[in-house]
Amino acid sequence: MIRTVDLVKSFGENEVLKGINTEFYAGKPNLIIGLSGAGKTVLLKLLIGLFEPTSGSVFYGDTDIFDLNAKQLRAIRMNVGMLFQGNALFDSMTVGENIRFPMDMFTRKTAKEKLMRVDECLEMVNLDGVNDRFPSEVSGGMQKRVGIARALVLEPDYFFCDEPNSGLDPQTSILVDELICDLTNTHNITTVINTHDMNSVMGIGDNILLLKNGQVSWRGDKSQVLESDNETLEDFIFASPFLRRLREDALKLRHLDD
Numbered sequence: 001m002i003r004t005v006d007l008v009k010s011f012g013e014n015e016v017l018k019g020i021n022t023e024f025y026a027g028k029p030n031l032i033i034g035l036s037g038a039g040k041t042v043l044l045k046l047l048i049g050l051f052e053p054t055s056g057s058v059f060y061g062d063t064d065i066f067d068l069n070a071k072q073l074r075a076i077r078m079n080v081g082m083l084f085q086g087n088a089l090f091d092s093m094t095v096g097e098n099i100r101f102p103m104d105m106f107t108r109k110t111a112k113e114k115l116m117r118v119d120e121c122l123e124m125v126n127l128d129g130v131n132d133r134f135p136s137e138v139s140g141g142m143q144k145r146v147g148i149a150r151a152l153v154l155e156p157d158y159f160f161c162d163e164p165n166s167g168l169d170p171q172t173s174i175l176v177d178e179l180i181c182d183l184t185n186t187h188n189i190t191t192v193i194n195t196h197d198m199n200s201v202m203g204i205g206d207n208i209l210l211l212k213n214g215q216v217s218w219r220g221d222k223s224q225v226l227e228s229d230n231e232t233l234e235d236f237i238f239a240s241p242f243l244r245r246l247r248e249d250a251l252k253l254r255h256l257d258d
């Protein structure tokens with residue numbers, strides 16, 4: 001589990017995060033949502049230790065990562081997988097080499113062990129047999145899955161995903177969400193996902209944190225979204241007139257059933 005306590009981050013006069021107290025659980029996907037500029041990326045960077053807070057703490061279990069020295073922080077980082085928005089795959093490396101890269105950097109595994117682990121990871125994301133293709137030779141959805149395989153190759157306990165659905169069609173987005181969710185459950189990973197995607201919220205929103213102007217505006221799960229009277233949440237999820245009508249109809253039906 002990851003926990004933040006009174007987390008504040010300012011850039012000069014601009015106080016971007018204004019005291020965030022929240023928890024991200026193991027074994028379920030934890031979503032950070034909010035309008036552009038709400039502070040989602042800044043929060044994600046603090047959680048990974050890429051930014052220092054102005055004040056407050058980030059606990060991994062019982063450890064405040066900002067109390068650690070550089071060596072201890074590196075050890076924590078080895079236990080973190082990251083899926084970047086643009087995948088950040090190396091174009092000049094094959095899919096297999098991309099997935100092997102963290103093992104080359106951080107482990108003493110033999111070449112044979114690395115090959116076996118690459119195959120295992122490709123199987124885990126349902127991409128068996130594409131080892132020798134280059135990222136440019138596979139689809140956007142497949143690239144995303146390669147990114148997931150690479151992020152999880154060292155079997156981390158923590159997994160951060162920045163906009164995992166950006167650039168994907170709705171159906172592929174749902175498949176990617178389900179894959180992230182399955183792996184999170186199966187391996188009991190603490191997964192934190194920064195997203196704009198309303199389908200993700202309603203599909204895999206087991207623990208949702210809504211940020212507004214650097215503060216927690218709402219917390220809950222997907223089953224509570226429909227009934228919530230938080231205006232920021234309504235504006236975010238049911239952004240179009242069509243979706244607002246759908247919401248009203250769904251609420252009427254629910255109340256008829258009661």
Ligand SMILES: Nc1ncnc2c1ncn2[C@@H]1O[C@H](COP(=O)(O)OP(=O)(O)OP(=O)(O)O)[C@@H](O)[C@H]1O
Pocket residue numbers: 011016034035036037038039040041042043
């Ligand atoms: N390195 C930085 N230096 C100064 N200000 C920054 C820095 N990074 C972010 N900010 C400011 O923090 C605020 C929140 O930015 P952030 O990127 O976290 O928003 P966001 O919710 O992730 O938005 P989006 O959904 O558009 O990515 C913005 O006002 C931004 O200008």
